[in-house]
Amino acid sequence: xxxxxxxxxxxxxxxxxxxxxxxxxxxxxxxxxxxxxxxxxxxxxxxxxxxxxxxxxxxxxxxxxxxxxxxxxxxxxxxxxxxxxxxxxxxxxxxxxxxxxxxxxxxxxxxxxxxxxxxxxxxxxxxxxxxxxxxxxxxxxxxxxxxxxxxxxxxxxxxxxxxxxxxxxxxxxxxxxxxxxxxxxxxxxxxxxxxxxxxxxxxxxxxxxxxxxxxxxxxxxxxxxxxxxxxxxxxxxxxxxxxxxxxxxxxxxxxxxxxxxxxxxxxxxxxxxxxxxxxxxxxxxxxxxxxxxxxxxxxxxxxxxxxxxxxxxxxxxxxxxxx
Numbered sequence: 001x002x003x004x005x006x007x008x009x010x011x012x013x014x015x016x017x018x019x020x021x022x023x024x025x026x027x028x029x030x031x032x033x034x035x036x037x038x039x040x041x042x043x044x045x046x047x048x049x050x051x052x053x054x055x056x057x058x059x060x061x062x063x064x065x066x067x068x069x070x071x072x073x074x075x076x077x078x079x080x081x082x083x084x085x086x087x088x089x090x091x092x093x094x095x096x097x098x099x100x101x102x103x104x105x106x107x108x109x110x111x112x113x114x115x116x117x118x119x120x121x122x123x124x125x126x127x128x129x130x131x132x133x134x135x136x137x138x139x140x141x142x143x144x145x146x147x148x149x150x151x152x153x154x155x156x157x158x159x160x161x162x163x164x165x166x167x168x169x170x171x172x173x174x175x176x177x178x179x180x181x182x183x184x185x186x187x188x189x190x191x192x193x194x195x196x197x198x199x200x201x202x203x204x205x206x207x208x209x210x211x212x213x214x215x216x217x218x219x220x221x222x223x224x225x226x227x228x229x230x231x232x233x234x235x236x237x238x239x240x241x242x243x244x245x246x247x248x249x250x251x252x253x254x255x256x257x258x259x260x261x262x263x264x265x266x267x268x269x270x271x272x273x274x275x276x277x278x279x280x281x282x283x284x285x286x287x288x289x290x291x292x293x294x295x296x297x298x299x300x301x302x303x304x305x306x307x308x309x310x311x312x313x314x315x316x317x318x319x320x321x322x323x
Contacts, residue, residue, distance in 0.1 A: 034199070043247070053239045079223050080223050081307045086313065087220065099278055102274065109267075128280070131280045134174075176225045176230060177230070177238055182277040182281050183221060187214060188249040191247060192252050216313065222239065
């Protein structure tokens with residue numbers, strides 16, 4: 001009887017070991033399939049963003065034609081205005097609430113103090129003044145000398161030819177670069193959310209939501225960079241950096257799931273960077289995209305309507321994403 005009990009116990013343990021090994025193999029296969037899908041998502045997202053970034057380039061090529069120049073320039077200007085509306089919605093409807101959620105999560109974990117002032121808005125203002133100070137510093141160190149040189153050349157050419165030349169704002173390329181950095185920081189964290197998903201169906205659903213508004217922002221970022229007057233190498237680096245931001249986040253999310261999740265320190269860093277990026281976007285939108293307009297008459301009304309249209313499009317998109 002004792003021998004029979006031992007044999008039964010051994011068989012039960014053997015069956016348990018076999019079942020646990022089967023479960024491990026199944027989990028490994030599921031994880032492999034999930035990682036393959038995430039890899040496909042990374043490549044597809046990068047290619048799609050690169051294509052949408054270059055769409056404004058077709059408008060700018062038509063702008064070089066004397067026949068289509070005025071119309072293409074008008075379309076490009078309204079596209080930038082619509083992009084401003086998209087970024088306004090992204091800043092205040094999407095990014096700022098995420099920063100607030102991150103701060104509340106850190107406060108519940110006792111990783112951030114509960115001050116009498118609103119910490120999310122304070123972090124956003126820090127990003128705003130960081131962008132403001134950076135631009136003023138560059139203006140003080142570089143732009144003044146550059147403008148003096150341009151004035152000398154301009155006066156000489158005007159005296160020789162009797163013609164005036166339009167000077168490109170030397171600060172605009174810097175603003176475009178900082179815009180790419182600010183938006184890309186947020187895109188990295190959105191990509192990380194996709195990489196953290198543990199089921200294929202949920203991963204593709206979240207990726208579709210992320211890609212929907214990222215592609216819209218990609219058009220706006222592409223228009224800002226390509227029309228900013230920067231060198232070709234700078235434009236290429238900025239567009240590449242923005243295109244790989246979300247795929248990089250997906251890869252980081254995959255590493256985090258492999259390592260067993262994120263720490264409080266990582267949550268703190270992500271919240272701070274998100275808040276600073278929010279303030280940076282706020283500065284770029286109101287001081288660069290929406291504030292400067294040389295149009296007159298009815299065109300100013302159409303610029304306003306383009307801004308509202310961009311805001312409404314992003315608002316509707318965020319509404320469906322949240323629901």
